[in-house]
Amino acid sequence: MNRDHAVVIGGSMTGLLAARVLLDHFDRVSLVERDRFPAGAAFRPGIPQSRHLHVLWTRGLEIMEDLFPGVEKTLLAAGAVELRAPADALWLTPAGWRGRFDLRRLLTFSRPLLDWALRTRLTAEGACALDVLEGNEVTGLAPRGPDVAGVRLRSGETMTADLVVDATGRSSRAPAWLATLGYPAPPETLVDPLLGYASRFYAIPDGFDPGWKALYLQAAPPATRRTGGLFPQEGGRWICSLSGAGRDYGPTNEEAFLAFAKGLRDPVLYEAIRDAEPLSPITGFRRTANHRRHYERLPAWPRGFVVMGDAACAFNPIYGQGMSVAAISALALDRCLREDPADLERRFQRRVARSAAGAWLVATGEDLRYPETEAARTGLSTRLINAYVDRVVAAANVDQRVCAKLLDVLALSSAPASLFSPGVLARVAAKRLRSA
Ligand SMILES: Cc1cc2nc3c(=O)[nH]c(=O)nc-3n(C[C@H](O)[C@H](O)[C@H](O)COP(=O)(O)OP(=O)(O)OC[C@H]3O[C@@H](n4cnc5c(N)ncnc54)[C@H](O)[C@@H]3O)c2cc1C
Structure with a gap:
């Protein structure tokens, strides 16, 4: 792959983090956003969810601080x-x-404050190499045979690129765009x-x-x-x-x-x-369903195109995971670009899937406790895991060490499997015995 030009579609959390990573690997990066960005930390229509509580868990903040050193200080200085x-x-x-x-x-x-802090840093750091196209929209992919050679813009132009990143969130049209290149729709889980x-x-x-x-x-x-x-x-x-x-x-x-x-x-x-x-x-x-598009399972995939963030996997937001998973995926993009370039796009889609797996398990496991939840019903394993998680939650209320482990999982610093470590199992069992 040439590393002349990358295009990121969507200038929300995933797009900002992806653009930051791509600046280290490409001569030029273009960020295309349908909205015009506000001057300060203000609402914009493309992120309607920003009027709602956004908790940024530790792992997400750590990665953002790595990508934009000093961003925590900026946030604190802004209140x-x-x-x-x-x-x-x-x-x-x-x-x-x-x-x-x-x-x-x-x-x-607030969510607008975080976007403003990252956006101002990105535009400052990318001064020469970053081109921000606001108030424009990507309407489709430009093909080169079965591969992606760039994007088509609402303004009528075609912009060529060596890599196109879809960061357009839940409304991503990637399945339809891929269909025009002859690829099947990805399997989906809702x-x-x-x-x-x-x-x-x-x-x-x-x-x-x-x-x-x-x-x-x-x-x-x-x-x-x-x-x-x-x-x-x-x-x-x-x-x-x-x-x-x-x-x-x-x-x-x-x-x-x-x-x-x-x-x-x-x-x-x-x-x-x-x-x-x-x-x-x-x-x-109300658009809060857990929705996963399994691009990693497609038998064929075009060169020059990847999908990440909510466009690949969106969660019920109540567990506060989306922005942190976007940050983890941005790190995965950086790693893939540092490795052997062969098959980069497919490797990255597999990593995107892995980056979301723990958060998906937590969110859907909890949501399946509601009898009204619409899903292909999972059986005994979810019920057994949830029964154990109930005990972990009860133990975490009174046992500082179990609480720390549980927070590590919620904050995406540890995998859910860590709740089954011998140390946690023993403390959960001890709490159960004491209660009995
Ligand atoms: C109610 C609610 C509460 C939430 N709370 C939390 C929380 O507490 N913690 C947390 O971590 N996460 C939370 N989330 C999730 C979080 O908002 C998302 O995970 C995060 O914004 C990452 O999304 P994204 O950047 O992938 O997509 P989005 O934020 O949806 O952004 C997509 C961007 O792409 C642009 N766009 C779309 N199509 C095009 C196009 N064709 N051309 C150009 N631009 C385009 C849009 O204008 C938008 O700017 C919450 C979500 C909701 C709905």
């Missing part, structure tokens, strides 16, 4: 809030309140918990200091389907995101929103927002 996790949060798990162990550092901020978000920003009341900085009240399926999160953000604001599975969608009407908050498993979140000053309307979002 991001530092939390100790779970010490600074009241966290109601399905098995009760989590012990307030001091295990991890977490930064919380696990839809029929979950909907509703979110609103509030001003944190002056002098508010109840001994916690964030609230996370989880559902306890199958009995309860509602989850609520209240997290601090830059600008002295809280973001409050309420969600419900099994079509018990978070409501966007004022009265119903408060009633939904009151119906969570504990009134603490409702009591915090009841008299707080709202700073925004309430916004809903």
Whole structure:
């Protein structure tokens, strides 16, 4: 493969991280984004989910700091809030309140702030080699025989490229684009918990200091389907995101929103927002199914094209994994480009699949607890694993070491299989014996 020019389609989290990696490997990188980017940390229509709570787990932040050294400082200087996790949060798990162990550092901020921080760094670092085409759209792939030679733009031009990266999110048209080159559609897996978000920003009341900085009240399926999160953000604001599975969608009407908050498993979140000053309307979002396109299983694949991020695998966002998986996939892209160039695209699709595997197991395993979840039903193994995970969660509430292991898995620092290590098994069994 020549390394003259790479094109990234989509300028959201996956696209920004991919472009950063590609700048180390190609003479020129073009980033094509349908929206025009806002001047600062502001909402744009192409990322409608940015009006909802976005938690960036440790692994994601670590990778972003590696790719853009100093980005944490930029976020903190712009007002991001530092939390100790779970010490600074009241966290109601399905098995009760989590012990307030001091295990991890977490930064919380709005999603537009993170995009702005990465985008400004990318454009500064890529000053000579990066070309940002805003307000333009890729409408298809330009073929060279069975391979990809570039992209077609809505503006009418064709842009040639040695590598094209699809980072267009859930609405990716890659299956249709590949079909025009004669490739079959990838097998897909859908696990839809029929979950909907509703979110609103509030001003944190002056002098508010109840001994916690964030609230996370989880559902306890199958009995309860509602989850609520209240997290601090830059600008002295809280973001409050309420969600419900099994079509018990978070409501966007004022009265119903408060009633939904009151119906969570504990009134603490409702009591915090009841008299707080709202700073925004309430916004809903329902496109939350776990959706995986198995490009790695296709028998043939074009040279010059890869798919990553939500375009390849999107998760029910309630577990906060999408941005971190995008970051892990960006690292995988870097590794593939440093290795033997033969068969790069197929190797990368296999790595994308592997990067998403742990997060997929966590998200779909949890979602299959809801009887309404639409999926090809899995059998005994999911039920057995979930029964064991219930015990891990209960043990993690009182045992700091089990809690640390569980957080490692949730934060994508360890594989879910690590919860089956002899150390964790022994502590979970000990907790069970004590309870008995
Ligand atoms: C409600 C909600 C809450 C979430 N919460 C979290 C969380 O707490 N933690 C977390 O890690 N993740 C969370 N996520 C997931 C996270 O938002 C995504 O995983 C993340 O944005 C990565 O997505 P992406 O960049 O692959 O695609 P997207 O963010 O969907 O971006 C796709 C981009 O491509 C552009 N585009 C599309 N088509 C074209 C085209 N043809 N030409 C040019 N440009 C195009 C779009 O305008 C957009 O900018 C949440 C998601 C939702 C829906």
